[in-house]
Amino acid sequence: MRLELRGITKRFGSLTANDDISITVEPGQIHSLLGENGAGKSTLMNVLFGLLHPDEGEIIIDGVVTKFADSGEAVRRGIGMVHQHFMLVPVFSVTENVVLGFEPTKSLNRIDYKKATDDIRRVSKEFNLEVDPDAIVENLSVGIQQRVEILKALSHDAELLILDEPTAVLTPQEIDALMAIMRSLAASGKSILFITHKLKEVRAIADVITVIRHGKVVGTADPTASESDLASLMVGREVELTVQKDAYAPGESVFEIRDLVVRDDRGLVVVNGVSLDVYAGEILALAGVQGNGQTELVEAIAGMRPVESGTITMNGRDITNESPRKILDAGLGHIPEDRQRDGLVLTMSLADNLVLNTPRRPPFANHGTRNLGVVASHAEQLVKDFDIRATSVKEPASSLSGGNQQKVIVARELSRNIDFLVASQPTRGLDVGSIEYVHRQIVNHRNRGNGSLVVSSELDEVYALGDRIAVMYAGKISGIVDPSTSREDIGLLMAGTTAGTSSE
Amino acid sequence: MMSIDEAPILMTINAHRGNLRTKVIGGIMIVLAIFVILVFALGSPAGTHSQLTFDPVNTTDSPIRLGTLTVLTRWWNLILGLAMLGLGVEVFWRQPRRGVMARFGGVAVLLLLALLFWAVRTPGPSQVSYVNLTSIFVGSSEVVMVLIFGALSGVMCERSGVVNIAIEGQFIAGAFIGSIVASETNNFFYAAIVGAIAGGLIGLVLAFFSIRYLVDQIIVGIVIVTGIDFFSAYLNLQVFTPYPNLNVGNLAPNLPIPLLHKIPIVGPLFFNQSGFFYCMVIFVAVVSFALFKTRYGLHVRAVGEHPQAAATVGINVARVRYINVVLGGAIAGIGGVAFMASQGQFIPDYTSGFGYIALAAMIFGRWRPSGAVVASIIFGMTVYLAANLQEFSVPISGEILQMFPYLITIAVVAGLIGRVRPPAADGKPYIRD
Numbered sequence: 001m002r003l004e005l006r007g008i009t010k011r012f013g014s015l016t017a018n019d020d021i022s023i024t025v026e027p028g029q030i031h032s033l034l035g036e037n038g039a040g041k042s043t044l045m046n047v048l049f050g051l052l053h054p055d056e057g058e059i060i061i062d063g064v065v066t067k068f069a070d071s072g073e074a075v076r077r078g079i080g081m082v083h084q085h086f087m088l089v090p091v092f093s094v095t096e097n098v099v100l101g102f103e104p105t106k107s108l109n110r111i112d113y114k115k116a117t118d119d120i121r122r123v124s125k126e127f128n129l130e131v132d133p134d135a136i137v138e139n140l141s142v143g144i145q146q147r148v149e150i151l152k153a154l155s156h157d158a159e160l161l162i163l164d165e166p167t168a169v170l171t172p173q174e175i176d177a178l179m180a181i182m183r184s185l186a187a188s189g190k191s192i193l194f195i196t197h198k199l200k201e202v203r204a205i206a207d208v209i210t211v212i213r214h215g216k217v218v219g220t221a222d223p224t225a226s227e228s229d230l231a232s233l234m235v236g237r238e239v240e241l242t243v244q245k246d247a248y249a250p251g252e253s254v255f256e257i258r259d260l261v262v263r264d265d266r267g268l269v270v271v272n273g274v275s276l277d278v279y280a281g282e283i284l285a286l287a288g289v290q291g292n293g294q295t296e297l298v299e300a301i302a303g304m305r306p307v308e309s310g311t312i313t314m315n316g317r318d319i320t321n322e323s324p325r326k327i328l329d330a331g332l333g334h335i336p337e338d339r340q341r342d343g344l345v346l347t348m349s350l351a352d353n354l355v356l357n358t359p360r361r362p363p364f365a366n367h368g369t370r371n372l373g374v375v376a377s378h379a380e381q382l383v384k385d386f387d388i389r390a391t392s393v394k395e396p397a398s399s400l401s402g403g404n405q406q407k408v409i410v411a412r413e414l415s416r417n418i419d420f421l422v423a424s425q426p427t428r429g430l431d432v433g434s435i436e437y438v439h440r441q442i443v444n445h446r447n448r449g450n451g452s453l454v455v456s457s458e459l460d461e462v463y464a465l466g467d468r469i470a471v472m473y474a475g476k477i478s479g480i481v482d483p484s485t486s487r488e489d490i491g492l493l494m495a496g497t498t499a500g501t502s503s504e
Numbered sequence: 505m506m507s508i509d510e511a512p513i514l515m516t517i518n519a520h521r522g523n524l525r526t527k528v529i530g531g532i533m534i535v536l537a538i539f540v541i542l543v544f545a546l547g548s549p550a551g552t553h554s555q556l557t558f559d560p561v562n563t564t565d566s567p568i569r570l571g572t573l574t575v576l577t578r579w580w581n582l583i584l585g586l587a588m589l590g591l592g593v594e595v596f597w598r599q600p601r602r603g604v605m606a607r608f609g610g611v612a613v614l615l616l617l618a619l620l621f622w623a624v625r626t627p628g629p630s631q632v633s634y635v636n637l638t639s640i641f642v643g644s645s646e647v648v649m650v651l652i653f654g655a656l657s658g659v660m661c662e663r664s665g666v667v668n669i670a671i672e673g674q675f676i677a678g679a680f681i682g683s684i685v686a687s688e689t690n691n692f693f694y695a696a697i698v699g700a701i702a703g704g705l706i707g708l709v710l711a712f713f714s715i716r717y718l719v720d721q722i723i724v725g726i727v728i729v730t731g732i733d734f735f736s737a738y739l740n741l742q743v744f745t746p747y748p749n750l751n752v753g754n755l756a757p758n759l760p761i762p763l764l765h766k767i768p769i770v771g772p773l774f775f776n777q778s779g780f781f782y783c784m785v786i787f788v789a790v791v792s793f794a795l796f797k798t799r800y801g802l803h804v805r806a807v808g809e810h811p812q813a814a815a816t817v818g819i820n821v822a823r824v825r826y827i828n829v830v831l832g833g834a835i836a837g838i839g840g841v842a843f844m845a846s847q848g849q850f851i852p853d854y855t856s857g858f859g860y861i862a863l864a865a866m867i868f869g870r871w872r873p874s875g876a877v878v879a880s881i882i883f884g885m886t887v888y889l890a891a892n893l894q895e896f897s898v899p900i901s902g903e904i905l906q907m908f909p910y911l912i913t914i915a916v917v918a919g920l921i922g923r924v925r926p927p928a929a930d931g932k933p934y935i936r937d
């Protein structure tokens with residue numbers, strides 16, 4: 001399929017999410033759409049997929065101007081989309097998910113499951129995407145679920161596949177497998193639109209790269225372009241991709257976890273006997289595919305989740321199962337994974353959010369009465385020091401951009417005199433500029449001789465920050481390695497192969 | 505190429521957790537069994553008898569007589585208790601993957617039976633005090649039917665992701681309007697149609713506020729129920745008191761099915777019922793079939809589980825929800841008419857809480873029509889026995905027994921008995937982008 005987007009413009013109120021975007025995807029081509037979070041990639045894809053209607057511009061398929069009333073129509077016209085958050089019903093079987101909306105029927109509107117299953121077997125054989133049609137989706141790993149999504153698109157005879165940030169949840173090995181699938185699909189004549197903000201992947205797979213920024217196409221590039229060129233095109237200025245760190249000089253152990261066991265909300269053991277040490281002056285990066293217990297581990301450290309057994313010690317003090325307030329007072333800084341849920345009270349002002357962890361103490365309050373003047377001046381100071389872009393410290397946190405919201409949290413946690421920092425996915429969803437900034441703040445904290453535990457599912461971040469790298473899999477630490485370890489080896493650890501052993 | 509499958513450790517822990525729940529259920533069954541053995545069996549003096557009869561009260565209908573069965577209370581309850589114990593031990597020990605709830609339901613029925621035997625025990629053989637099982641079944645079948653209508657309505661709505669807490673209101677509206685129509689036309693079919701329309705319209709109101717304006721569905725539901733409750737009481741005073749001829753709907757006639765209704769026990773229970781009962785049976789079959797076999801049912805379940813996923817393949821989420829909530833409302837409306845027709849007229853507050861018990865039955869039945877039927881039978885029989893226990897001069901207060909369905913429901917919802925999982929998007933509004 002030859003797809004042409006011509007002058008697509010989409011506005012939400014005063015915000016122009018897509019501004020006169022024109023792109024052409026040739027048959028058999030892997031076309032990368034590179035841009036930061038918030039650059040307008042997802043809006044563009046939703047327009048193309050019929051979920052949103054453009055205000056201006058047209059979609060041209062094989063020379064014919066096309067309009068989609070809804071995404072069902074887009075699917076019927078040969079456009080398939082693999083969403084970043086999978087559009088699969090967890091309790092349905094693979095078959096039910098694949099045929100949903102396009103079910104073959106017998107009399108009485110009954111679904112012809114036999115035909116459906118046969119069709120799936122045929123398509124999965126044709127494209128070499130092996131999957132059990134009768135498996136229940138929630139029992140499949142994320143990589144296989146993604147395969148089901150691709151299969152779903154292909155079985156609706158998609159000629160153009162849109163892959164929206166498909167690698168975000170995959171291990172390096174799964175990413176390799178996905179890329180192999182993409183290549184073979186392109187070779188069989190399918191067009192692929194690959195949306196990402198990851199420079200390495202773009203260079204590895206794309207035939208053509210289109211870069212968008214603030215809703216506009218700012219240029220095209222060859223896959224041979226260097227990472228820093230692509231990054232500066234994407235961000236609009238020179239960026240430093242690596243963070244300067246002082247030489248690694250670990251001090252004594254400041255933070256110890258011993259045999260920690262934690263359950264998740266469903267009561268399942270998701271942290272299963274974890275032991276870790278973090279030394280003064282180092283960043284221990286905890287890598288791992290999301291959902292292997294990292295979230296619960298951090299919550300347990302911050303006192304937000306009960307510890308079943310084991311101990312957590314900070315500076316020689318046992319903080320296991322203490323209340324969050326006591327843990328914070330003991331000197332823990334915490335950058336939570338979900339900044340909007342656990343990091344900020346979105347409806348409260350910037351100034352109030354900046355004292356969220358110390359609202360009752362002098363100088364912010366005296367004898368139970370808040371000292372609003374001090375709160376405001378404190379906020380003004382931090383806004384200046386941490387370069388938070390806000391019109392006023394009185395505006396609600398919800399009015400800030402994601403990057404600035406994260407800066408508020410970083411400012412609040414690091415401006416205080418803390419001993420130990422635990423940061424969970426500290427740069428998720430941030431633009432390159434903000435990532436750079438947050439990384440520098442965390443490294444500064446380390447350079448001052450403090451310990452940090454940084455949890456991240458982005459390997460780039462793990463390498464950029466970690467003095468040592470621990471890998472978590474299925475609730476256990478599958479290995480602790482040096483940052484000189486190769487991506488492949490860390491990938492194996494992320495998939496549960498313990499250090500020292502390796503499979504083919 | 506190595507494949508990355510689900511974390512094996514987590515899977516084992518998961519399975520272990522499931523076993524624990526099954527064990528708890530088994531444990532509860534064993535406790536109930538021991539209670540029956542100690543109190544109902546060994547608590548009955550050695551010589552006491554319980555009398556059973558299976559013949560319907562109206563004996564002209566049944567040419568085949570089974571006569572009365574006189575049993576020794578102690579030994580029969582011991583047998584029932586041991587059967588319960590067997591089921592409990594089996595669940596506790598073997599932890600079967602399927603059918604745990606069915607076994608639990610069986611234990612509940614055996615418990616009620618043992619309670620009855622114990623309640624009617626007499627020091628020696630007697631002609632006066634006996635349990636007429638058939639009449640208990642037939643008598644409770646009216647309540648069971650109404651609960652099934654309500655639970656089916658709940659299944660329809662909640663499978664598409666809308667919580668219908670307004671079933672009670674739809675019952676009341678159906679009973680009220682159904683009574684007027686039945687009194688005027690003396691035709692229960694028309695009454696059912698009008699009742700369905702009334703219930704459907706209430707469903708439409710619920711759907712409109714919760715889908716169009718994203719108002720919290722529970723709040724809308726409670727507002728509807730409360731409003732209709734008082735409005736019907738008001739109308740009762742203003743309409744039925746001055747014009748009592750509008751509220752003489754009379755009982756819906758039984759429509760015996762030739763030959764089949766003469767079979768003992770089964771005949772009176774299944775083949776000599778009102779049209780509403782047959783209608784209910786058909787509804788259960790149709791809803792079950794539609795939900796799990798048809799294309800439309802797959803769409804409904806997808807919308808209730810993951811509306812975004814449904815939308816991306818071109819399913820109109822709002823439309824599916826509107827249709828299901830209106831149809832569900834119509835079913836509950838017919839249920840209201842059926843209830844009125846089993847009582848003979850509309851009485852304010854007479855449905856007191858049946859809509860909520862139906863909702864509980866739906867949860868207990870795990871959002872499945874078949875499960876809802878099983879749960880409605882258990883709950884319905886309990887409600888019936890609670891209301892009629894005085895007959896047997898049992899030293900248990902009916903009010904206490906009436907708590908039973910709710911206690912079970914709380915245990916179920918709290919995850920104590922089995923794992924219940926509502927549709928993932930149940931009660932959550934779908935906001936397009």
